[in-house]
Amino acid sequence: MTADVRGPGATVWLTGLPSAGKSTIALALAERLSGEDHRVEVLDGDEVRGFLSAGLGFSPQDRHTNVTRIGYVAELLASHGVLVLAPVIAPYAASRAAVAEHHAAQGTPYLEVHVATPVEVCSRRDVKGLYAQQAAGRLAGLTGVDDPYEAPTAPDLRIEAHTQTPGESAAAVHSLLRERGIA
Numbered sequence: 001m002t003a004d005v006r007g008p009g010a011t012v013w014l015t016g017l018p019s020a021g022k023s024t025i026a027l028a029l030a031e032r033l034s035g036e037d038h039r040v041e042v043l044d045g046d047e048v049r050g051f052l053s054a055g056l057g058f059s060p061q062d063r064h065t066n067v068t069r070i071g072y073v074a075e076l077l078a079s080h081g082v083l084v085l086a087p088v089i090a091p092y093a094a095s096r097a098a099v100a101e102h103h104a105a106q107g108t109p110y111l112e113v114h115v116a117t118p119v120e121v122c123s124r125r126d127v128k129g130l131y132a133q134q135a136a137g138r139l140a141g142l143t144g145v146d147d148p149y150e151a152p153t154a155p156d157l158r159i160e161a162h163t164q165t166p167g168e169s170a171a172a173v174h175s176l177l178r179e180r181g182i183a
Contacts, residue, residue: 008183009078014087017144018114021161022087028170045088064095071099091143093150114155116121121162
C-alpha cells in the first residue's frame with residue numbers, strides 16, 4: 001500500500017456579497033489544486049441550494065439552515081481527505097461560527113476566507129442580475145443591500161478581489177493552504 005501524499009482534507013469557506021467573486025476564485029483554486037493531485041470539491045452555494053436545501057426560502061432561519069447543511073457536507077467530505085471549497089455567502093456570523101464549531105468538534109481543518117469586494121463593485125458586476133432586480137423593486141432581501149451581511153471580523157484571509165485578478169486571489173488562498181500544511 002502506498003501512502004497518500006495529497007495531504008489532509010479541509011474546508012475553505014469563501015464568504016462575501018453576491019457577485020464578490022467567490023465562485024470564480026474557488027473554481028480557479030480548484031483547477032490549481034486538482035493539477036497538484038489533490039482531491040477537490042466545490043460546493044457552490046447556489047448550486048447546492050437547489051438540491052440540498054430545495055424548499056428553503058431566504059428567511060434568517062432558512063439561510064442558517066442552508067449554511068449549516070452545506071457545512072455538514074463540507075466537513076464530511078473534508079474528513080475523508082477532500083479539499084472542499086465552499087463559495088457561499090453565509091451572511092450571518094452565527095451560521096459561519098456554527099460551521100466552524102462543527103469542524104472543530106470533528107477535528108477537521110476549517111479556514112474562513114472573506115472575499116471583501118465592496119457592494120458598489122458587486123453591483124456593477126451583477127453576475128446574476130440581482131442588484132438590478134433589487135433596484136427595480138422586483139427583489140427584496142438582497143444580502144448587503146436590504147438584508148444584512150455580517151462581515152467576518154477575524155477571517156483566516158481577507159481578499160480584496162476587486163484589486164486583483166481571480167488567479168491572484170486563488171494564489172493567495174493557495175499560499176494560506178500551504179502555510180497551514182494543507183496543500
